Structures are given as structure tokens and as C-alpha cells.
Amino acid sequence: MKFRYANGVPTSTENATANILKAAADPNVISFGGGLPAPELFPVAEMKAATDKVFDKYGRLVLQYAQTLGYPKLREQITDLMKDRHVDAEVENIGVVTGSQQAIDLVARMMINPGDVVIVEDPSYLAAIDVFNSYGAKLVGVPMDEDGMKTDALAETVKKYTKAKFIYTIPNFQNPTGRTMTEERRKELVRVAKEAGIPIVEDDPYGAIRYAGKKLPPLKHFDKDGGVIYLSSFSKILAPGMRLGWLVADKSFMDHFSLMKQNADLHTDNLTQYIVSQFLLDVDLKKHVKKITDAYEHRANLMLELIDKYFPKNVHHSNPEGGMFIWVEIPGGVDTDELFKTCIKNNVAFVPGSAFFAGDIKPGTFRLNFSNMNDEQIKEGIKRMGKAIAEVVDN
Numbered sequence: 519m520k521f522r523y524a525n526g527v528p529t530s531t532e533n534a535t536a537n538i539l540k541a542a543a544d545p546n547v548i549s550f551g552g553g554l555p556a557p558e559l560f561p562v563a564e565m566k567a568a569t570d571k572v573f574d575k576y577g578r579l580v581l582q583y584a585q586t587l588g589y590p591k592l593r594e595q596i597t598d599l600m601k602d603r604h605v606d607a608e609v610e611n612i613g614v615v616t617g618s619q620q621a622i623d624l625v626a627r628m629m630i631n632p633g634d635v636v637i638v639e640d641p642s643y644l645a646a647i648d649v650f651n652s653y654g655a656k657l658v659g660v661p662m663d664e665d666g667m668k669t670d671a672l673a674e675t676v677k678k679y680t681k682a683k684f685i686y687t688i689p690n691f692q693n694p695t696g697r698t699m700t701e702e703r704r705k706e707l708v709r710v711a712k713e714a715g716i717p718i719v720e721d722d723p724y725g726a727i728r729y730a731g732k733k734l735p736p737l738k739h740f741d742k743d744g745g746v747i748y749l750s751s752f753s754k755i756l757a758p759g760m761r762l763g764w765l766v767a768d769k770s771f772m773d774h775f776s777l778m779k780q781n782a783d784l785h786t787d788n789l790t791q792y793i794v795s796q797f798l799l800d801v802d803l804k805k806h807v808k809k810i811t812d813a814y815e816h817r818a819n820l821m822l823e824l825i826d827k828y829f830p831k832n833v834h835h836s837n838p839e840g841g842m843f844i845w846v847e848i849p850g851g852v853d854t855d856e857l858f859k860t861c862i863k864n865n866v867a868f869v870p871g872s873a874f875f876a877g878d879i880k881p882g883t884f885r886l887n888f889s890n891m892n893d894e895q896i897k898e899g900i901k902r903m904g905k906a907i908a909e910v911v912d913n
């Protein structure tokens with residue numbers, strides 16, 4: 519059968535990134551590729567206890583269809599999490615989603631007609647870029663520096679693309695760069711977007727995983743007129759396999775969102791929502807997150823130390839204050855897709871920078887994940903990469 523696919527379906531089933539991640543998934547490969555949390559920190563026993571309690575207490579109820587925007591108790595608990603992030607939200611402003619990835623998809627579906635402009639940081643989160651492209655968006659990249667998206671460049675961009683549908687940003691420990699937007703830039707971004715009448719989609723799956731520097735309020739905190747749609751997730755603070763995230767937005771947006779969510783999947787897995795709600799009642803989330811941040815701080819510092827030791831001296835790298843990624847840049851225009859091939863022969867993997875750019879690819883760049891490998895793997899993997907980089911740079 520020759521299927522007549524819709525425009526948004528990729529014509530090629532070859533997906534370079536999927537291939538990279540597949541290669542990296544070989545158990546013999548030390549992988550700094552995927553954005554995976556440390557599985558040894560998943561709260562397995564606590565989740566099991568919460569699950570037993572939920573079945574004992576709610577039995578059939580949790581196996582039934584439920585409300586589209588989520589379990590009301592969990593939505594209330596999310597308003598508390600948001601307070602801790604300096605955002606006042608009511609239950610009606612919260613929508614539970616099947617991972618924040620679903621929120622990215624639904625918001626894109628709600629906003630993008632083919633040919634519409636979406637403004638993104640350059641580089642940005644690959645799976646968001648793919649979603650926006652699938653709805654036919656024209657992506658316009660705004661350059662970044664160590665302080666996040668350059669708001670002066672953004673101001674120029676919105677003057678040129680006055681009808682842009684939204685600005686997508688990851689202000690905390692950005693994927694892929696690990697960089698954090700300063701407080702001044704956050705305020706300025708909200709101001710520029712408001713003046714231009716363009717909404718912001720603030721994607722914040724990593725914000726709670728801060729191990730250094732000062733905690734900064736999200737863009738949503740500075741939003742006084744509902745222009746910011748905030749997304750977050752339990753994936754990095756509990757477990758990504760549970761596929762639980764949330765969205766915070768104005769009531770009027772939520773009413774439309776609810777209809778889109780209903781079309782997509784009626785509601786997010788009810789059982790999982792009850793389990794996480796019970797978990798939040800029984801377990802000290804802050805203590806659990808502290809365990810994660812301590813471990814990630816250690817791994818990030820170890821990796822940075824080894825980069826300084828084994829990579830060429832002129833290499834630049836980001837200095838993340840949290841999250842899971844370090845962004846590396848080798849001066850001299852090295853092709854990191856080629857470097858990947860050399861590395862994979864030596865059983866070590868990363869993601870080449872080419873995967874993350876909406877605009878021109880910046881050569882010599884790549885992303886390293888530090889959360890998923892143990893100390894020994896980090897030591898051996900960075901050493902192997904150092905050798906491979908030396909080979910490529912020498913040639």
C-alpha cells in the first residue's frame with residue numbers, strides 16, 4: 519500500500535539522531551549521548567509503596583476514565599510546586615500532560631499553521647524543533663551566549679517577524695547548552711515579547727535540578743498578562759518512564775488547551791497521576807531532589823575536570839549550574855559528525871551539534887550528558903574522547 523501521508527510526516531524514515539542514540543545504546547558504548555537521568559536514583563521502593571497504597575485506597579477509581587486536565591489533587595499539589603518556583607497559579611491554570619513533550623506538541627498544534635514563524639534559541643531542544651517542523655513552522659533562531667538567549671538579537675528578530683506565533687525558550691540549564699538565562703535577560707525577554715505581542719513558551723524540565731548559583735524565578739513569574747505558557751515535568755525529578763508533566767497558563771488558554779488534550783488522549787494515565795500524588799504526600803520531594811542534584815553536581819564537576827585534562831586546551835565548554843548537559847566547542851571548524859564516527863569506533867558517544875541548530879550549524883560543537891554515566895565511565899569515556907579529538911584536530 520502506498521500511503522498518502524500528511525505534510526507533517528517526515529518523508530525519510532532515516533533519522534540521524536535516532537541512529538546516533540541507537541549506536542550509543544550499545545551496552546559496550548560509554549554514552550554521553552542521550553538525556554537520561556541516573557536510574558540508580560529512581561525512587562523505586564517509594565513508588566512501589568505509593569502504588570500499593572493507591573490500589574488499596576482507590577482501587578477501581580484509578581482504573582476508570584478521568585478528567586482531561588488531570589487529577590484535581592495532583593493539580594493542587596502542582597500549584598504548591600509552582601509557589602516554590604515563585605509562580606502563583608490556581609488549579610484551573612494547571613494541566614497535567616503525558617510528559618512535557620506532549621505539551622510542546624499540543625501547544626504547537628494549537629498555534630502553528632504551515633508557514634508560521636516560531637522563534638527558538640539557537641541551538642535548541644531537538645525534539646521541540648522536530649515538533650515545530652512537523653506542523654510546518656518556519657523556525658527562526660536567535661543566537662545565545664553564556665547568559666542565554668541574546669535579547670538584543672531577539673528584539674531585532676521580533677521587529678522583522680512581527681507575526682511570529684511564539685518564542686520557545688529553555689531558560690534553565692538549557693538543552694543542549696546547559697546555559698542559564700540571567701535574571702535581567704528573563705525580564706527583558708518578557709518585556710520584548712509583550713511589547714511585540716508574541717507569546718512565550720517557557721520549557722523548564724530542569725529548573726529544580728540546580729546544584730550551583732542562585733535560584734532564579736521563571737519567566738512566568740514576570741508575566742503579568744498571561745503571555746507566558748510554562749511547561750515542566752516530573753521526568754527529571756522523579757522518573758521519565760512515568761510520562762508525567764504539566765502546563766501552566768491563563769484560564770482562557772487552558773479552555774482551548776483542554777479541548778486539544780481531549781482530542782489527543784482524553785487524559786493522561788490516571789493511575790500514574792494518583793501514584794505521583796501519593797508519592798508527593800509520603801515522600802519529602804526536596805530531599806529526594808537534593809540527592810539528584812548532589813549526584814549530578816559531582817558528575818558534572820568530574821566531567822569538567824577531565825575535559826580540562828584530556829581535551830585540547832583551546833576547547834570551550836559551558837559551565838552548567840544544574841541540569842544534565844555540557845556544551846563543548848572545538849575551535850577550528852572540526853566536523854563533529856565525523857568525530858562521532860571516530861568516537862563510536864572507540865566505544866564512546868555524544869550528540870554532534872548539528873542536531874540542535876534551527877539556523878546555520880556551528881561547526882565544532884557537541885553536547886555531553888553527565889547524568890547517566892558513573893564515575894568510572896566518565897573517566898574512561900572522556901579520556902577516549904580526548905584521544906579521538908586529538909586525532910581529528912591533528913589531521
Ligand SMILES: Cc1ncc(COP(=O)(O)O)c(C=O)c1O
Pocket residue numbers: 553616617618619620643688693721723750751752753758761762763
Ligand atoms: C528541553 C526539554 N523539554 C522537554 C523534554 C521532554 O520531557 P518529558 O516529556 O519527559 O517531560 C525534554 C526531555 O529531555 C527536554 O530536554
